[in-house]
Amino acid sequence: MTLELVLQCIGAVFLLGGSFFCIVGGIGLVRLPTFYTRCHAAGVTDSAGAAGVLVGLAFVSTPLVAFKLVTVLAFVWLTSVASTHALVKAAHARGVRVMNTPRLDWTIPPPAPDDGEVDPSTPPSDLGPHLSGEEA
Amino acid sequence: MEEAITIALFALLLVMAMVIGRERNLFSAAMLTGIFSLISAGLFTALDAVDVAFTEAAVGAGISTVLILATLALTDHHEAHDRLHPSKVNWKAVGVVTLTGVALLYGTVDMPAFGVADAPIHEGVAKHYIDHSFEEIGIPNVVTAVLASYRGYDTFGELGVIFVAGLGVALLLGAGAPSITSEHPHLPQKSRAPYVREMPVVRVVTKALLPFILLFALYVQAHGDFGPGGGFQAGVIFAAGLVLYGLVWGPTALERFARHRIVERATAIGLLLYGGVGVATMAVGGNFLEYGVLTPEHPQHGQHYGIFLVELGVGITVSAVMLVIYYVFAARNVSPTRSSAPVTLPPPPMSEDAS
Amino acid sequence: MIANLWHYGLVVVLMMTGLYIVIAKRNYVKKMMGLAIFQTSVIMLYVTMGKVTGGTPPIFVQNDDGTLTEGIVYSNPLPMVLMLTAIVVGVATMAVGLALVVRIKEAYGTVEDDLVTELNREDEARRHLSAAAQPIKESKS
Numbered sequence: 193m194t195l196e197l198v199l200q201c202i203g204a205v206f207l208l209g210g211s212f213f214c215i216v217g218g219i220g221l222v223r224l225p226t227f228y229t230r231c232h233a234a235g236v237t238d239s240a241g242a243a244g245v246l247v248g249l250a251f252v253s254t255p256l257v258a259f260k261l262v263t264v265l266a267f268v269w270l271t272s273v274a275s276t277h278a279l280v281k282a283a284h285a286r287g288v289r290v291m292n293t294p295r296l297d298w299t300i301p302p303p304a305p306d307d308g309e310v311d312p313s314t315p316p317s318d319l320g321p322h323l324s325g326e327e328a
Numbered sequence: 329m330e331e332a333i334t335i336a337l338f339a340l341l342l343v344m345a346m347v348i349g350r351e352r353n354l355f356s357a358a359m360l361t362g363i364f365s366l367i368s369a370g371l372f373t374a375l376d377a378v379d380v381a382f383t384e385a386a387v388g389a390g391i392s393t394v395l396i397l398a399t400l401a402l403t404d405h406h407e408a409h410d411r412l413h414p415s416k417v418n419w420k421a422v423g424v425v426t427l428t429g430v431a432l433l434y435g436t437v438d439m440p441a442f443g444v445a446d447a448p449i450h451e452g453v454a455k456h457y458i459d460h461s462f463e464e465i466g467i468p469n470v471v472t473a474v475l476a477s478y479r480g481y482d483t484f485g486e487l488g489v490i491f492v493a494g495l496g497v498a499l500l501l502g503a504g505a506p507s508i509t510s511e512h513p514h515l516p517q518k519s520r521a522p523y524v525r526e527m528p529v530v531r532v533v534t535k536a537l538l539p540f541i542l543l544f545a546l547y548v549q550a551h552g553d554f555g556p557g558g559g560f561q562a563g564v565i566f567a568a569g570l571v572l573y574g575l576v577w578g579p580t581a582l583e584r585f586a587r588h589r590i591v592e593r594a595t596a597i598g599l600l601l602y603g604g605v606g607v608a609t610m611a612v613g614g615n616f617l618e619y620g621v622l623t624p625e626h627p628q629h630g631q632h633y634g635i636f637l638v639e640l641g642v643g644i645t646v647s648a649v650m651l652v653i654y655y656v657f658a659a660r661n662v663s664p665t666r667s668s669a670p671v672t673l674p675p676p677p678m679s680e681d682a683s
Numbered sequence: 684m685i686a687n688l689w690h691y692g693l694v695v696v697l698m699m700t701g702l703y704i705v706i707a708k709r710n711y712v713k714k715m716m717g718l719a720i721f722q723t724s725v726i727m728l729y730v731t732m733g734k735v736t737g738g739t740p741p742i743f744v745q746n747d748d749g750t751l752t753e754g755i756v757y758s759n760p761l762p763m764v765l766m767l768t769a770i771v772v773g774v775a776t777m778a779v780g781l782a783l784v785v786r787i788k789e790a791y792g793t794v795e796d797d798l799v800t801e802l803n804r805e806d807e808a809r810r811h812l813s814a815a816a817q818p819i820k821e822s823k824s
Contacts, residue, residue: 443736
C-alpha cells in the first residue's frame with residue numbers, strides 16, 4: 193500500500209461523496225415543493241458537492257495544485273453561500289410565502305382575503321396574499 | 329472517454345437552448361442564458377480551448393447576464409402570448425430553419441473528422457505558430473503570442489469594434505444621464521441606497537471579496553503570457569468586480585470611485601495605447617506593430633514589451649467599455665426625466681386650415 | 684460518417700435552435716437571447732474544428748532548464764484566438780442590441796414585434812395622411 197495508492201483511494205471516496213451530494217441537490221432542485229426548499233437543495237450542491245469534488249481532486253494532485261484547489265473551495269463557499277442568501281432574501285422581500293396553504297381538509301373553505309380574523313386551519317403567513325412558494 | 333464528457337456537455341447545451349426558447353418568464357430565460365454560457369465554458373475546457381473558456385465564463389456568465397437583467401428591469405418581465413400563432417410552434421419558421429439546417433449539414437459532409445491530427449486546418453500557419461513561436465516570441469502561451477503579435481492587426485480591429493460598441497450604447501442611452509457626482513455635489517458623502525443597510529451579509533461578503541476580484545483581474549492581465557489570460561479576460565473581470573460593487577451599493581456610490589468622465593476617457597486611452605505602440609514601431613523604422621524593432625539587438629525582448637503594452641491597452645479599453653455600458657443602463661433607471669410609462673407618439677402636424 | 688462528424692451535427696442543431704428563437708419569437712429580448720445562443724454555437728464550431736484528439740491546451744510545457752519538452756501534441760491555437768475576440772465583440776454588440784430594445788420600449792411602449800409593427804404602420808399611415816393634406820394648403824396660398 194504505497195502512499196500514492198492510499199491518497200488516490202481517499203480522493204476517490206471524497207469524489208464519490210461530492211458527486212452524491214451534487215446528484216441529491218439536483219434531484220431536490222426538481223422535486224422539492226416550495227421555493228425556499230429548492231434554494232436549500234441548490235445550497236447543498238454548492239457547499240457539500242463542491243467540497244467533496246474539490247477535496248477529492250486535491251488528494252490526487254501535486255501539493256501546489258492541491259493548495260490552489262483548497263483556495264478555490266474557500267472562495268466558492270464564500271460566494272455561493274452569500275448568493276444563496278441574497279436570493280432567499282430577495283424572494284422574502286418580494287413576498288414569496290414560506291409554506292403553501294395546506295389543502296388537507298376540503299370542508300374548510302380557503303381564507304377570505306380581508307377578513308380581519310385569523311383562520312386557525314391555515315398557517316399564518318407573514319407576508320400576505322402574494323405569490324406562494326411554488327409559483328416562484 | 330473524454331469524448332463522452334464532450335457529448336454529455338453538448339447534449340446539455342442543446343436541452344438548455346430548447347428550454348430557453350420555451351421559457352416565457354424572461355427572468356428565468358436570462359438566468360438560463362447565463363447557465364448556458366457557463367456550460368459552454370465547461371465544454372470549451374473539455375475541448376482544450378482554455379483561453380476561450382475563461383473569456384466565455386467571465387463574459388457570458390457575468391457581464392452578459394447583468395446586461396440582460398438590466399434590460400429586463402427597463403422593459404417587460406414576461407413574454408406576451410403570440411396572437412397570430414396561438415399554437416406555440418411557428419411552422420413557417422420551423423420550415424426555414426429545417427431547410428437551413430439540412431443545407432448546413434450537407435455542407436459538413438466532406439469536412440475532416442473530429443480530432444484528427446492531419447486535418448487541413450492544422451497545417452500552414454498554425455503549424456508555424458506551434459513550431460516557431462517559442463523562438464520568435466518566447467512566451468509559453470501560444471494563444472497570447474498569436475493574438476497580440478502574429479495577429480495584432482486583427483486584435484486592433486476587434487478593440488476598435490468594442491470601442492465603437494461602447495460609444496454606440498453611450499449615444500443611445502446616455503443622453504439624459506448626467507454624471508451624478510459632478511452635477512449633484514450636494515449629495516452627502518456617505519449616502520447609500522436605503523435598502524443597503526438591511527443587507528449585512530451581502531455587504532460584508534462583497535467588501536471582503538472585492539479586493540480579491542480586482543487583484544485577480546490584475547493577475548490575469550499580467551499572467552497572460554504564461555497561462556490562460558490576457559487583456560480581454562482581465563478587462564472583463566475588472567469591470568465585473570466594479571459592477572458587483574455598483575449592484576450592491578448603487579451606481580451613485582460606484583461613481584464616486586470610478587468617475588464617469590474618467591471611464592469615458594479610458595475607453596479611448598486603451599485604443600490609443602495600442603495604436604501608439606504601432607506608431608512607435610513605425611517611428612523607430614519597422615512596420616506597424618512590428619515589436620521586434622523596439623529593441624533591435626534582442627527582438628524577443630521587444631516582442632515582450634510590445635505584447636505587454638498592447639495587452640494593457642486591450643484591458644483598459646475592455647474594462648472601461650463594460651463599465652460605461654453598465655453606467656448607462658443603470659442611470660436610465662435612476663434619472664428622473666425618464667418614466668417607465670409608454671411614450672405616446674407625438675401628434676403629426678396636421679394642416680391648420682381645414683376649409 | 685456519424686462517428687466522425689457528430690460534432691458538426693450537434694453544432695448545426697444548436698445553431699438552428701438559436702436561429703429559430705431569433706426568427707419566430709416575438710419579444711425582442713428573447714430574440715437577443717436566441718442571438719447569444721447562435722453566437723455561442725458558431726464559436727463551438729470553430730473550437731471543435733481546432734481540437735486534436737490526445738492533444739493538450741496550446742501552452743508550451745517547459746523542462747526545468749527552460750527548453751521545450753519534445754513530443755507533446757498541442758491543439759490548434761488559431762481558432763481559439765479568433766474566437767476569443769469574437770466572444771468579447773459578441774457581448775459588446777449584444778449591449779448595443781439591448782440598448783436599442785430599451786429605446787424601442789420607451790418609444791413604442793412595448794417590446795413585442797407584432798405590436799411594434801402595428802404601431803409603426805399606424806404612424807406611417809398618419810404621416811401619409813398629413814403629407815397628402817399639405818399640397819392642398821400650398822396651392823391655395
